[in-house]
Amino acid sequence: MRMNKHTVALALLAAWTAATAQDIQERVIKFGHVNPQGHHLSMGVQKFAELVAARSGGKITVKEFAASTLGGEQQQFSATQGGVQEMVVLSATVTGAVVKEFTLLDIPFSFARGEQVDTLLQGPFGQALLQRLPDKGLIGLGFWEAGFRQFTNSRRPIQTVEDLKGLKVRVIPNPMFVESFAALGTNPVPMAFPELYGALESRAMDAQENPFAITLSAKFYEVQKYLSVTNHVYTASPVLVSKRFWDKLSAAERKLLQDAATEAGAYQRKLSRDTSVAARKELEGKMQVNDVPAPVLARMRELTAPVADKFAASYDPALVKLYREELDKARK
Template sequence: MKFRHLALAAALVAASASVLAQDIRDRVVKFGHLVQPGHPIALGAEKFAELVASKSGGKMKVREYGASVLGSEAQQVSALQGGVQEMFAPATTSVASLVKEMSLIDTPFSFSSAKQVDALLQGPFGQAMLKKLEDKGLVGLDYWETGFRNVTNSRKPVTSPEDVQGLKIRVMGNPLFLESFSALGTNPVPMAFGELYGALESRALDAQENPYSIVLTSKFYEVQKYMSVTNHVYTANPVLVSKKFWDRLTPDEQKVLRDAAREAGAYHRALSREVAAKDRQALLAKGMQINDVSKETIAKMRAITKPVADKFAATYDPALVELYRAEMKKIHETVH
């Protein structure tokens, strides 16, 4: 027992010496996000802060600012570019306004599993996209997630492409989303999220699309009877650092942030998927009727929206589009 204590003490001394040997200074890092406490992204940010403190010997301190207290997605991205905010985890849909190729990740009906998502984002294409952000004053460390989006509505379960036709549905104000839902025969409406519950309650809208967690925490089950698991879009959240801030860091400090973001990312993604399964059960307990849309129906919807995706892809960097398509082909053949 005595030798075990001595070994532990020696290990702690060695770890402390390792940190002291690094070129790390006292720094405060503001990390912004949009979600409420307890959401997987918030918990990921908390884990990230713990890891940064541990890896820097307590010198680098991450302060989390959630629930949009630092502003909207556009405002926080701009703050990173200007160097007045250090970190942010926005959705790819907003980052696509700066790097349009990021929309390839949001291509409807691309993924059939989280494993396929991870294969794309942790592989050559995902890393190429993070690298491309540097020209816009941003450094990407990893991909976290909001997760797969599903359709809810007040009319009937969606079991075929025809079932969505005519639905007045709220979607994000992203051109790819708007045109894809139009191709499916819906009447897509971009609307501020804060107005959505009232519009569903009054039946001004028939439907909306969001991950399980948003449907549950926003209580959409009170005004939407049906959820159809379409998994039509996966929303990723790249973890971004202001390049102006990044360039002031020492290599050791950069390594602390990069390693911590990746470790926290693995923790966050596993937690996010575990929470999604629990949220589905919670929605069923609230009385929501949930049906899994068949692979055949998903394939038909993918075929209907493909011309829209191809139209947008034709305006992107051809090399990145080629890389994306090659990676997706390989993933569909080998990852299930």
């Protein structure tokens, strides 16, 4: 029987689909993170799980483990690296423990808008970072986000650099954060997040810095009066897969996970930014909110630049050069 072009195409498609289906095995993926369900990163994981289930014909199940069920970021990072946990999404800061150039993303006052970050991380620099992970037992599927960090305190609105002087501010245990905030004249104190609310409530700490959504969900507005919009650091969230697990996958399975992570990432970043706008609006009814003037932010960038240069001097010069070139392009 003679077949027309349409029939041939359908036959080829059916054969390809059957072959691909044979390349997809029954699998369960433990995907952990430290955020509560309902957080935009949690919703990104759920979107990823939906896409993977649909595209694998239900063969691959992604199980979300939210709210530090599998441990803190460092614990989950090590578990994924060791193959005990299949996937994790966490901060670029933690990833910097094995590829220190990831902490280039922690340099303060680098970005003004999310679109600049997207251009940087979806371009040659982002790919160069991810390409350094396999040697460390990890595969990077892209970058999601926790978003821009803002400054809150119980003393005064931050309208000048001088307003920061002497404030005791909780920072994440990250040397670049500690030294940058010291350069701004504050007294930075590394502290675990679960301890923060109590420290603010007792006035052991004057200030903290986190994205709008975290300030809202953690109810820091109950113990902080002033919120100053600085966008001083953008927190990128790499999506990581255990290389031990990845090496067991077929090419079809790898492509399926990569495509799902990319699509879920676009969804998650938009959700994060929409959530940020809504959270700010809600916080404006609970705190005194001010935008720090652009010239003041420029001065803050100048003050913290030597700290960034100090850390960058210990990184791979080629990657630092690429970072700076691509960042300049993104800003334009």
